[in-house]
Amino acid sequence: MNYLKTYEDYKSMNVVGEHLYIKFDLLDKKHKAKVDSGAETCSIHSTYQKVKDGVLTCKLLDNDEILEFKTFKKKNVKSSNGESSSRYFIKLKCTVEDTDYNIEFSLNDRNDMEYPILIGKNLLRKDFLIDIK
Numbered sequence: 001m002n003y004l005k006t007y008e009d010y011k012s013m014n015v016v017g018e019h020l021y022i023k024f025d026l027l028d029k030k031h032k033a034k035v036d037s038g039a040e041t042c043s044i045h046s047t048y049q050k051v052k053d054g055v056l057t058c059k060l061l062d063n064d065e066i067l068e069f070k071t072f073k074k075k076n077v078k079s080s081n082g083e084s085s086s087r088y089f090i091k092l093k094c095t096v097e098d099t100d101y102n103i104e105f106s107l108n109d110r111n112d113m114e115y116p117i118l119i120g121k122n123l124l125r126k127d128f129l130i131d132i133k
Contacts, residue, residue: 010129012127013127013128013129014096014097014099014127014128014129015128015129015130015131016035016097016124016128016129016130016131017035017130017131018034018035019032019033019034019035019115020032020033020035020096020097020119021033021096022094022095022096022117022119023094023095023096024060024092024093024094025092025093025094025095026060026067026092026093027060027061027063031061031116031117032115032117033115033117033118033119034114034115034117034118034119035119035124035130036118036119036120037120037121037124037130038080039080039118039119039120039121040120040121040122041077041089041104041105041106041120041121041122042103042104042105042106042117042118042119042120042122042123043105043106043107043108043110043117043118043120044060044061044092044105044106044107044108044110044116044117044118045060045061045062045108045109045110045111045113045116045117046058046059046060046061046088046107046108046109047059047062047109047111048066049088049107051072051088054070055068055069055070056068056069056070056072056088056090057069058088058107060107061116061117062116069090071090071091072088072089072090073088073089074086074087074088074089075087075089075106077106087106087107087108088106088107089104089105089106089107090104090105090107091103091104091105092105096123097127099127101123101126103122103123104122
């Protein structure tokens with residue numbers, strides 16, 4: 001793991017609070033996302049997840065369009081309440097604070113959650129400092 005060593009390293013980072021805005025290449029607009037430094041990976045609201053002939057199809061963020069992904073993983077994830085579940089993971093191209101990323105997101109039905117997108121350490125550790133005030 002790379003650790004910052006100088007004040008100059010910190011000055012070049014983006015400071016975020018409890019939320020940030022993220023724009024996905026596949027979707028039209030920016031979306032408000034919850035920053036969660038305790039989450040290992042990012043998560044995005046997804047429904048209609050099906051795999052057929054090696055292709056994952058799903059809907060993201062209640063968008064009507066059914067998206068297809070040929071590259072994906074399925075892994076076990078332990079949620080904040082301690083329960084384990086199996087989830088699909090996809091890489092999504094996105095923009096945060098004018099910087100482009102290709103980040104892995106777990107697909108999860110977040111309908112009961114306040115925020116449909118959760119930003120975890122796999123994105124935060126790249127260029128972000130969290131202001132906890």
